[in-house]
Ligand SMILES: Nc1ncnc2c1ncn2[C@@H]1O[C@H](COP(=O)(O)OP(=O)(O)O)[C@@H](O)[C@H]1O
């Protein structure tokens with residue numbers, strides 16, 4: 001059974017529809033990606049999952065059951081704005097939040113120390129949030145979201161504003177939690193993290209679902225339109241090959257846009273005839289390209 | 301309940317630890333200590349430390365009866381006893397002439413304040429007297445003293461042969477007027493026609509001011525706390541962790557304890573200052589007698605304070621949760637502040653007329669009743685049933701408001717940006733359970 005299931009969930013603010021009939025399922029031990037530009041409705045969807053606001057239509061089920069207050073203890077939430085007391089010590093507020101979610105003071109303290117060790121910053125225990133850098137505040141927010149060992153974890157733009165080292169650190173942590181069985185709903189407007197983490201995604205565009213499903217399936221559904229080619233010598237006449245719509249000369253080799261897949265073979269033959277081929281690849285569309293395309297199509 | 305305890309202790313600890321709390325408390329203690337010691341400081345600066353011994357020279361030739369009597373003059377005993385330790389003594393010292401070296405020395409050293417000379421003997425009694433001093437001034441107290449003394453001597457000179465010195469002194473002893481309260485058998489029981497000694501007015505004043513200060517200070521604290529939790533979005537995490545009703549009451553009680561602690565600190569510093577030896581006479585100076593205190597007012601005062609506190613604190617919290625930015629808070633709080641002012645000024649201006657219709661009505665209206673009732677209990681006339689009815693109304697309103705405030709809190713938390721319209725609030729309030 002799905003840990004979390006949304007069916008045709010709708011949310012309206014006045015006349016404005018913020019989320020228009022979203023449906024999705026997150027299984028145990030799965031990271032689910034919610035993608036979309038700013039204002040697409042990601043945060044609104046997450047707030048409904050948390051029970052912070054109520055949907056105007058549709059259903060949200062947790063392990064097959066509707067929302068109840070007891071569920072709050074098994075959910076963890078990292079809001080977009082981080083949500084910590086700036087003037088309160090890390091230990092005080094994280095233990096406080098853990099206790100509000102039903103942990104004992106002793107367990108909360110142990111769990112907090114574990115996480116501080118995990119992030120290699122045990123000295124933050126006694127620091128105030130305002131004394132920490134933005135990125136480290138974000139890590140503390142993450143700890144606050146996971147300190148009580150939630151089964152459903154909701155991360156709103158968890159990686160935005162982090163340096164690459166910390167992004168890797170958080171990614172690894174999120175994967176660990178997934179492997180321990182946590183269901184994670186993860187939103188972002190940056191595509192690059194998603195391919196590595198998520199199996200299934202939903203792309204939202206201005207409150208509507210435009211693309212949904214398994215990332216590999218989605219990619220299969222989009223035509224391959226790019227060929228990367230590297231040869232020992234210079235090549236000429238690439239743009240004369242039928243089906244090639246554009247040629248970009250790159251630092252090493254070429255990037256060709258093709259309008260039909262048959263053109264890829266003609267390019268390879270042309271290159272082999274001219275000399276030695278070092279690298280040839282028919283590229284998968286990136287999520288970024290799919291996203292731009294999907295959003296573009298929905299706008300037409 | 302467990303969560304409530306967690307919230308209360310978290311709120312309390314964080315508020316008490318803040319710099320602003322420490323600073324305001326210290327400033328209050330300092331102001332109280334300075335204020336209560338001002339009378340003492342004034343005395344010290346005037347060199348009037350307790351009993352003052354003034355030396356006055358008396359310049360007169362041998363055989364001046366008036367001068368002789370003055371030198372042996374003793375002030376009436378009863379008058380002095382009233383003034384306790386502050387008995388100023390004036391000593392007269394005879395000198396043969398104004399050019400006397402000892403007199404000059406004394407004036408220079410400021411050991412002798414000034415000296416008196418007698419004009420040539422005129423009619424009967426004391427001849428006109430002139431006071432000579434460096435600054436040419438005669439201070440009020442000393443003048444009164446000299447007049448009293450000379451008046452008595454005058455009588456003695458004129459009627460001296462018919463009256464003894466003791467009889468003359470007795471004539472000048474102040475007549476004492478005592479007061480005795482008539483005991484009436486009131487129809488409404490003990491509360492009617494009770495005597496209202498000054499101490500009760502003082503207590504009412506103190507309670508009014510304490511209440512007002514405590515409400516505005518803690519109220520603003522609560523509102524600011526709620527708004528900051530809202531703007532930093534901690535609220536979103538809090539609301540998904542504990543019910544809004546628990547949240548709100550936890551905070552309000554936590555800050556109530558902070559306020560209570562502040563009041564305890566203030567009371568302790570007043571008590572300590574009262575106990576300082578040089579302030580021992582403050583109560584008696586102002587004719588206050590703790591024995592006359594109507595203790596009912598302290599008990600009722602406390603109950604009214606607690607209920608009134610919750611009523612106002614909940615209003616402040618509700619307003620705090622509608623506003624999304626701390627900058628907008630002041631303006632949004634205006635209506636609540638106005639209520640606080642009205643509740644404070646009605647009884648304050650009625651303190652000398654505590655039985656007007658205005659006060660009677662105000663003591664039943666929940667917004668104003670906590671303070672107006674304190675006034676009526678302290679210095680007015682009020683029947684027990686009136687107190688009971690007022691308390692019941694207040695209690696019911698506080699509960700109703702608690703529910704409403706929690707609804708607003710729950711709803712307001714997720715309304716950002718523009719100030720939500722009443723219609724939006726109403727619609728949302730129907731949706732969210734608390
Ligand atoms: N409290 C609110 N009141 C009115 N409109 C809102 C509110 N919250 C979000 N919206 C609107 O709903 C849409 C979706 O917002 P949001 O879910 O925050 O987007 P995202 O998180 O994807 O950037 C936006 O157009 C936003 O303006």
Ligand SMILES: [Mg+2]
Nearest residue numbers: 042043044080
């Ligand atoms: Mg968002």
